[in-house]
Amino acid sequence: MGLDLRQLRYFVAVAEERHFGRAASRLAMTQPPLSQQIMALEETLGAALFARTRRSVELTPVGRDLLPEVRRLLTLADSLPALAQSLARGEAGELSLAFVSTADYGLLPQLMRAFTERYPGVRLQLVESTSDIQVEELIAGRIDAGLMIPPVPPRYAGQLSYLPLMREPLIVAMSDDTARQLGGEVPLAALADLPLVVFPRRLAPAFYDIIMDCYARAGLTPRIGQEAIQMQTIVSLVSAGMGVALVPRSLCNLRRTGVVYRPLRDAEPLVETGLLWRSDDVSPVLGGFVEVARGWQPPDDRVPAPLLI
Structure with missing residues (x-):
């Protein structure tokens, strides 16, 4: 089925005017071609859209139900050029x-x-x-x-x-109890004997290596306690007292009951x-x-x- 948008516009004009002559004048054309186009549309659709008499033109039930759908279709068609331009500009x-x-x-x-x-x-x-x-x-x-x-x-x-x-330093996420014991800025050596909660290396090798290098430069070997694949889970494990974690400083925005963030006293590794x-x-x-x-x-x-x- 090859629908012609022009014929749909003709259909709307006749439906609104309820008169072929007035619709033809509105469309700046003569009546015979308009009548031919409407009949061609009805043939394409396989249904009569208008009930015609010598004095009036009325929509059939099919035409009446089809009219709002045709209006929506034409509105969408009219919006396509603006949409295409927005897409080309990256605005849509x-x-x-x-x-x-x-x-x-x-x-x-x-x-x-x-x-x-x-x-x-x-x-x-x-x-x-x-x-x-x-x-x-x-x-x-x-x-x-x-x-x-x-x-x-x-x-x-x-x-x-x-x-x-963005490059940001690592800080320490720890439980309330650990924070009370360690005070303000935390030397990495103070974490050496505490379980470390960390991403598995297979999933985040770069981030894992940054943390391991941090310990290595301080001459320390971390004691891996738990591994988790999401930062929210890591912080939750810290909250539960399962260990400490080295996290990017922006993680301070993740508020979790029982978790305290402290800066490292040592040179801060950057992520x-x-x-x-x-x-x-x-x-x-x-x-x-x-x-x-x-x-x-x-x-x-x-x-x-x-x-x-």
Whole structure:
């Protein structure tokens, strides 16, 4: 079935005027071609739309029920050029973004706020994912971009683009009881005998290695207590007294009863989070997101209030 939008517009005009002559004048055409086009539409649809007499034109039950649907269809058709232009400018469409759990408490909400303020018409699909999975999903074309902890696997260096966004120090997450024993700034040596709650290396190798290197530079070997694949779970285990954890400073925004955050007295190791996307597949929406990310400024270095607990 090949519907003609012009014929649908003719149908609406006749339905509203209830008169072929007046509808023809409104459409700046003569009556015979208008009648022919309406009959052609009825033949295409396989149903009569008008009951005609010498003095009147009335909608049939089919025509009456079809009229609001045709109006909606024409409204949608009229909106297509504007939608196409918005899509071309990156002002409409969809963006699929993956993120590591560490980004959920600082970088992600701040970046999303900046993007949605500039592009309110874009639909966002967010999914939490580890850095290694993000790389696989990007290569497969199942996501548009990811907030991940580097490094990018060398074998994909030519296919993926990476933009560093934020570097933040690690701090200590500990229970109330441990915090009372250790006081303010915590030397790493004071944690040596305490169980360490950490991501499994197979899921977050870069983040795991940063923590292990931190201990190694201090001449210490951590005692791994528990492993968890989400930052919320790690903090919950700390709250339950299962050990301590080294977490990015933005985790101070994750308030959990029984958990206290303290800075390290030793040189603070830095964790970097950046944006990753396919170099050869930059849609207008993704281009707008990358532009916002390039202009985004990380927060200042003031110590967050939760550290003072």
